[in-house]
Amino acid sequence: MEYKILITGTMGAGKTTAIQQVSDSPAVLTDVHNTRQDESAKPTTTAAFDFGELDLGEGDCLRIYGTPGQERFSFMWPILARGAIGIIYLVDATRESPIDDLDSFIKAFGESSGTIPSVVGLNKCNDESSYLAPAIQDYLDSKGLQWPVLLTDVRERSEVLELFEILISLNEALVMEQA
Amino acid sequence: MYPDTESNQSIGFAGLASHEKNTIECVQRIYPHRLSSVRDIAEPHAASIIFADPQTSEGQAALLRSDVYVIAIQDRRQPMEQGADDVLYRPLRPRAVLDSLNRVEQRPSAALTPKLVSESGELHQILRNVIADDSNRQPIVLSEQGQPWLVVDPARDRIRGHLEHLNEERLLTRDRHVFNRVTPEEASRILESEQEAPLYRTMWKLAYELGGRARLFGNDHTALIKFERWPNFSETRVAGKFLRAVSLIRHNSFTVSDARMKTGLSEPALLVLLNGSWLTGELCLDSETERGASKVPSKPGGVNSSVLARIRSRLSGA
Structure with a gap:
């Protein structure tokens, strides 16, 4: 059986790097030259979606999908989210308005936002943007979304693993609740 | 100056x-739904409310004006800006900004009349009640024999006073506590020369000092506990080992001994987490929680405990 976890966020939020940190095999990347330098200055971007895979044994596997970051692909996000066991929202703290970014992703995911275990990873944070973690928590509270917010550096494997650990634990809690 | 509404x-x-x-x-x-009114953004000369940094010449100029309401934005180590109508500390928290904007229309006459309240109990319970009460975020002043000794301001995340006296013994001694609600302006004048610290961080520091020696949420071993909100992990020093515990206790109510068994944490470590979260209003006894008030995931996506254990094992060993 296949299980999936989504990693979503704006262009340059670190989705591809995060997948590369945990994938068994080299992640399949669908990067092309970035023609939207107004949205992000990075030279390439994901045109379809990246994915990595973990063989869980017994015929099961975990697929990790990175959504394409451009808003014009937002129609795909809820489709990708169907049946997912978790969503990691990566927020790029260096962007002009990270909370608005997160808000647009949550809206695009629609109903999935309330039903799938989720965590917010605040990437590229520095002293100047440290206010963002409680700010995002306040924002989520106002939306009635009880998700954890973690400062993260997706270049560090251990920090990416922490985000996954939260999703696993949230799923364990759900399983326990239903038992 | 209070702008004309x-x-x-x-x-x-x-x-x-x-x-x-x-x-x-x-x-x-x-x-917008939590603000008393949504205002336009304007150039400073045309604005009626100005957020100003007193360390800059523009900020100083704004503070000299009598025709505007000035909210000073300053660092915690700077002395309170006396010319300002309100003060916020860096880093700016949206909730503090929200409270400050809503305070603009509270003219002095509309402010709370200081009212002395006396309550018997342990100090930590009073602190916790003040911090967890989202419906009233006015500062409180705690007094002893008529003398103020502690100012607690949840809206600004500040605590000020004789903080050296805020220790385990003081926290746990059952006493009669006298306190009153005051306006932010009054609060800023009380004990202004005393030590000041971030409130949230101070509560966590107390929880660490307490270790596993007390259960602030009560000694009823059958009581069910549950996380009402996620702690701010960037402030709590509780990193990886507590993530799983909070995830579990966020979704399910447990007794402390069940929580200890499920999370695998030692009792002292678990009590630090629970006491800290209790003081900051993030942990509740299950009867206090408002079921259905927030959206929590409801579908485990067909996954079971065995698969989750294998995902964890593969990730940690991959």
Whole structure:
């Protein structure tokens, strides 16, 4: 059986790097030259979606999908989210308005936002943007979304693993609740 | 100066960094339903409310004006800006900005009349009640024999006073506590020369000092506990080992001994987490929680415990 976890966020939020940190095999990347330098200055971007895979044994596997970051692909996000066991929202703290970014992703995911275990990873944070973690928590509270917010550096494997650990634990809690 | 509520109010900035302006603009955009009114952004000369950095010449100029309401944005180590109508500390938290904007229309006559309240119990319970009460975020002043000794201001995340006396013994001694609610302006004048610290961080520091020696949430071993909100992990020093525990206790109610068994944490470690979260209002006894008030995931996506254990094992060993 296949299980999936989504990693979503704006262009340059670190989705591809995060997948590369945990994938068994080299992640399949669908990067092309970035023609939207107004949205992000990075030279390439994901045109379809990246994915990595973990063989869980017994015929099961975990697929990790990175959504394409451009808003014009937002129609795909809820489709990708169907049946997912978790969503990691990566927020790029260096962007002009990270909370608005997160808000647009949550809206695009629609109903999935309330039903799938989720965590917010605040990437590229520095002293100047440290206010963002409680700010995002306040924002989520106002939306009635009880998700954890973690400062993260997706270049560090251990920090990416922490985000996954939260999703696993949230799923364990759900399983326990239903038992 | 209190702006005329009949006329259109607008917000201006004097000497703020761009990320601080963004925070304030963001509050206007994402919390319109929690603001008493949403204001336009204007140039400082045309604004009726100005967020100003007193360390800049533009900020100083704004503070000299008598025709505007000035909210000073300053560092915690700087002395309280006396010319300002309100003060916020860096880093700017949206919730503090929200409270401050809602305070603009509270003229002095509308402010709370200081009312002395006396309550018997342990100090930690009073602190916890003040911090967890989202419906009233006015500062409180705790007094002893008529003398104020502690100012607690949840809206600004500040605690001030004789903090050296805020220790385990003081926290746990059952006593009669006298306190009163005051306006932010009054609070800023009380014990102003005493030590000041961030409230949230101070509560966590107390929880660490307490270790596993007390259960602030009560000694009823059959009581069910549950996380009402996620702690701010960037402030709590509780990293990886507590993530799983909070995830579990966020979704399910447990007794402490069940929580200990499920999370695998030692009792002292678990009590630090629970005491800290209790003091900051994030942990509740299950009867206090409002079921259904927030959206929590409801579908485990066909996954079972065995698969989750294998995912964890593969990730940690991959």
